Amino acid sequence: xxxxxxxxxxxxxxxxxxxxxxxxxxxxxxxxxxxxxxxxxxxxxxxxxxxxxxxxxxxxxxxxxxxxxxxxxxxxxxxxxxxxxxxxxxxxxxxxxxxxxxxxxxxxxxxxxxxxxxxxxxxxxxxxxxxxxxxxxxxxxxxxxxxxxxxxxxxxxxxxxxxxxxxxxxxxxxxxxxxxxxxxxxxxxxxxxxxxxxxxxxxxxxxxxxxxxxxxxxxxxxxxxxxxxxxxxxxxxxxxxxxxxxxxxxxxxxxxxxxxxxxxxxxxxxxxxxxxxxxxxxxxxxxxxxxxxxxxxxxxxxxxxxxxxxx
DNA sequence: CCCCAGGCTTTTC
DNA sequence: GAAAAGCATGGG
Numbered sequence: 220x221x222x223x224x225x226x227x228x229x230x231x232x233x234x235x236x237x238x239x240x241x242x243x244x245x246x247x248x249x250x251x252x253x254x255x256x257x258x259x260x261x262x263x264x265x266x267x268x269x270x271x272x273x274x275x276x277x278x279x280x281x282x283x284x285x286x287x288x289x290x291x292x293x294x295x296x297x298x299x300x301x302x303x304x305x306x307x308x309x310x311x312x313x314x315x316x317x318x319x320x321x322x323x324x325x326x327x328x329x330x331x332x333x334x335x336x337x338x339x340x341x342x343x344x345x346x347x348x349x350x351x352x353x354x355x356x357x358x359x360x361x362x363x364x365x366x367x368x369x370x371x372x373x374x375x376x377x378x379x380x381x382x383x384x385x386x387x388x389x390x391x392x393x394x395x396x397x398x399x400x401x402x403x404x405x406x407x408x409x410x411x412x413x414x415x416x417x418x419x420x421x422x423x424x425x426x427x428x429x430x431x432x433x434x435x436x437x438x439x440x441x442x443x444x445x446x447x448x449x450x451x452x453x454x455x456x457x458x459x460x461x462x463x464x465x466x467x468x469x470x471x472x473x474x475x476x477x478x479x480x481x482x483x484x485x486x487x488x489x490x491x492x493x494x495x496x497x498x499x500x501x502x503x504x505x506x507x508x509x510x511x512x513x514x515x516x517x518x519x520x521x522x523x524x525x526x527x528x529x530x
Numbered sequence: 531c532c533c534c535a536g537g538c539t540t541t542t543c
Numbered sequence: 544g545a546a547a548a549g550c551a552t553g554g555g
Contacts, residue, residue: 240536277540319532319543341536344536344537345535345537345538345552346535346536346537346538346552347534347535347536347537347551347552347553348533348534348535348553348554349535350535350553350554350555351534351535351552351553351554352536364538371535376549399552399553400552400553401551401552401553402551402552403551404538404550404551405551405552408538444539445537445538445539446538447537447538447539448537448538449538450536450538451539452538453536466536467536468536469534469535469536470536471536471539487546487547488537489545489546490545490548491544491545491546494531517536531544532555533546533555534553534554534555535553535554535555538548538549538550538551539546539547539548539550540547540549540550541546541547541548541549542545542547542548542551543544543545543546543547
């Protein structure tokens, strides 16, 4: 068992980070109360926060994805992104009341998740509640993911790796449908998308290229059935490290109207109004970090205004 | 039986 | 082209 202590310049809340809805591996990411366990890119990992600026990392391997544990975690939790640079300097002056609410969530980080895992997870997230989304991803992982175990403090914890593109590509439609809230159309879309990834028709490594303009990236993702602008932006933001991607769903639409007095947000959300809102928010937030800031706003909106504490 | 839940797709004007 | 309806499913 390898151990590293990670210290951060700014406060970091693993709890808010994991419960903010950017990852749906609720059941796979064991919350033991005072520590967490999960699999990050094939490596079982224990996270043990010791203070707001410090947490311990344990893993069965010294390296994750070729880089040492400390460097990988630093990258994974986007500790290179300074919270003080996410919102424009004038933001606190323009929106003083909102700024006060937001301050509680500055310890929330976006994590750089696996592209394929992010793609499939968010394909499960349309027109359905957060609870059922987590259930679907959890079932996918338990039925198709490789089982791993890790011991910590004398206890053995069973974890499941997210299934590979090849595994889902060859999944039986009927069997997979049980994992997608009995939605056969969604199951079929997941199989087709997985096949494209497995066959190399979708190259997620290529899509990671920062030089790719966001609209172009979004359009390429939207070529897949079941992926529209919103899901594409989620994949870009959480799975491809594109902090400029700003996913707009019903909640975001609501806070754009309430907090920023957007009249566009009052219209029904169509591809047209989606793009209009997308360009509107880039005059309020830094375009390059609009999605990062947006996720903090999203989490704040759901907890402070919608009072959604159990998700 | 109603409406809603982190949308997407097809039809219609 | 862009707004409106349709879709698909479980839960409150």
